[in-house]
Amino acid sequence: MHIELTNTPIDNIKSDLKVIMVIEKDFSHSFIHDKKLLKKSGFKGDQDETMLFLEHDRLYVGVEKINSANIRTAAASAIRILLSTHYSYISIASYMNSQNCTAMLRAMTEGLILGAYRFETYKSKKRISPVKKITISLEEYHGYSLDMDICTRTLNHAKIVANATNFTRDIVNTTPDDCYPSVMAQIADTLCNESRLECTVLKPKELKKEKMNALLAVARASRHRPRVIHLAHKPENPKAIVSLVGKGLTYDSGGLSLKPGEYMVTMKSDKSGGAAVLGIMKAISEMNLPIEVHGFVGAVENMIGGNAYKPDDVLKAKNGKTIEVRNTDAEGRLVLADVLAYAQQEVKADYLFDLATLTGACVVGVGNYTSGVMGNSDTPKSLIIEAAQSSGELATKLDFNRYLKKTLKSEIADICNISNTRYGGAITAGMFLSEFIDDDHKDKWAHIDIAGPAFVEHEWGENPYGASGAGVRMIVRLLEKLAK
Ligand code: BES
Numbered sequence: 001m002h003i004e005l006t007n008t009p010i011d012n013i014k015s016d017l018k019v020i021m022v023i024e025k026d027f028s029h030s031f032i033h034d035k036k037l038l039k040k041s042g043f044k045g046d047q048d049e050t051m052l053f054l055e056h057d058r059l060y061v062g063v064e065k066i067n068s069a070n071i072r073t074a075a076a077s078a079i080r081i082l083l084s085t086h087y088s089y090i091s092i093a094s095y096m097n098s099q100n101c102t103a104m105l106r107a108m109t110e111g112l113i114l115g116a117y118r119f120e121t122y123k124s125k126k127r128i129s130p131v132k133k134i135t136i137s138l139e140e141y142h143g144y145s146l147d148m149d150i151c152t153r154t155l156n157h158a159k160i161v162a163n164a165t166n167f168t169r170d171i172v173n174t175t176p177d178d179c180y181p182s183v184m185a186q187i188a189d190t191l192c193n194e195s196r197l198e199c200t201v202l203k204p205k206e207l208k209k210e211k212m213n214a215l216l217a218v219a220r221a222s223r224h225r226p227r228v229i230h231l232a233h234k235p236e237n238p239k240a241i242v243s244l245v246g247k248g249l250t251y252d253s254g255g256l257s258l259k260p261g262e263y264m265v266t267m268k269s270d271k272s273g274g275a276a277v278l279g280i281m282k283a284i285s286e287m288n289l290p291i292e293v294h295g296f297v298g299a300v301e302n303m304i305g306g307n308a309y310k311p312d313d314v315l316k317a318k319n320g321k322t323i324e325v326r327n328t329d330a331e332g333r334l335v336l337a338d339v340l341a342y343a344q345q346e347v348k349a350d351y352l353f354d355l356a357t358l359t360g361a362c363v364v365g366v367g368n369y370t371s372g373v374m375g376n377s378d379t380p381k382s383l384i385i386e387a388a389q390s391s392g393e394l395a396t397k398l399d400f401n402r403y404l405k406k407t408l409k410s411e412i413a414d415i416c417n418i419s420n421t422r423y424g425g426a427i428t429a430g431m432f433l434s435e436f437i438d439d440d441h442k443d444k445w446a447h448i449d450i451a452g453p454a455f456v457e458h459e460w461g462e463n464p465y466g467a468s469g470a471g472v473r474m475i476v477r478l479l480e481k482l483a484k
Pocket residue numbers: 252254270327329330331332357358359360361363418419425451452
């Protein structure tokens with residue numbers, strides 16, 4: 001599906017079908033040729049509502065209030081309708097508004113690419129997308145015309161970030177028997193061969209040498225050996241240095257603290273943080289941002305077996321702290337403890353962010369669609385929240401406090417891997433991670449729990465059933481801002 005820009009007015013473009021957005025229920029706009037028919041059809045212009053007039057080759061879609069998020073989901077709704085038709089060449093206007101014209105263009109492009117995503121790897125009959133080309137007209141909407149160069153750059157960045165999100169979705173949706181730690185490493189390796197990214201992969205021998213014993217314990221019962229992946233984007237004279245760490249549990253059975261059957265399904269998605277880091281690295285290298293970015297992924301499978309790690313074990317993490325294991329299903333924090341320590345040893349960064357499907361508690365607390373943002377200091381947290389908002393992702397802060405901190409105390413080791421209270425599980429998990437952040441990085445770190453939005457079993461907004469690619473758009477947006 002090719003997307004291009006033109007200065008030609010929408011009504012002069014030759015196409016098979018026009019997509020027309022009905023903005024703020026304003027049926028009197030000159031773009032709307034089927035005013036009477038629309039009324040007759042019962043179309044109200046509600047957000048994401050669609051109406052296809054086959055005889056006129058026009059598809060209408062409602063946008064209740066003009067903003068990026070609404071344009072994005074409306075574009076996604078429109079493209080979903082078109083995928084089940086036989087229209088090949090589509091035209092659409094750019095609907096710029098006064099404050100931020102290019103934001104609408106970016107949102108529209110993202111909505112089209114994200115909405116057109118389908119995961120059909122395991123379908124024996126694959127559908128072929130009928131849509132070949134979409135032409136976006138930069139004809140002025142409310143008297144604001146746009147600079148072609150700026151728009152071309154915006155279009156390009158939107159394509160890169162949306163395709164990187166789809167790349168992440170593909171990895172997450174792939175089954176645990178087809179995507180295990182060495183496969184994640186292969187994906188990273190292929191990414192490097194196609195770009196200027198540098199790639200290092202640590203195998204068990206190196207992981208032992210690096211004393212990543214917590215990670216190795218989680219990995220022990222799996223027939224798939226673990227990997228730690230390090231990707232680096234290193235431009236000359238970078239404006240900042242950022243490290244990203246992703247939880248890449250290619251499957252989380254819970255280990256000996258086995259998950260009940262109905263909680264185990266969808267746990268192929270426990271690699272979403274790691275897959276997001278791979279997608280982010282792909283995007284920033286394609287954008288060639290003037291900022292140094294390191295992506296670390298802890299790729300591990302949490303299984304059961306005679307050599308599995310156990311509740312009651314005490315593990316010594318890379319940074320020397322000892323951890324009493326009381327639940328083997330709280331494995332993500334063990335893997336991250338070691339990978340965070342490794343990342344800090346390898347790179348002295350200006351910012352350190354980790355992305356993880358860390359707790360069911362985060363989903364209980366803030367719902368399916370929102371990420372929880374935690375950390376010791378407000379600056380990195382606010383950066384994330386702001387970037388999430390402008391990128392179309394939902395994120396909210398969850399504050400640490402000293403009372404919950406006490407619930408992680410262990411009688412026999414430095415810390416427990418679970419808290420002694422059933423409440424506040426997202427925050428206690430975040431505070432566990434903070435034990436593995438050194439003093440130099442304390443105020444530079446934020447933890448993003450993406451357990452809710454990473455994988456949802458229904459369509460929502462621009463996201464399909466299954467993997468959403470959560471984290472990719474928000475972090476790329478943040479890195480673009482730091483690169484300015
Ligand atoms: N991968 C899960 C968290 C999760 C749950 C992600 C639901 C996505 C959807 C994590 O490893 C886990 O099992 N956490 C436990 C922690 C508990 C044992 C303290 C949880 O949330 O129940």
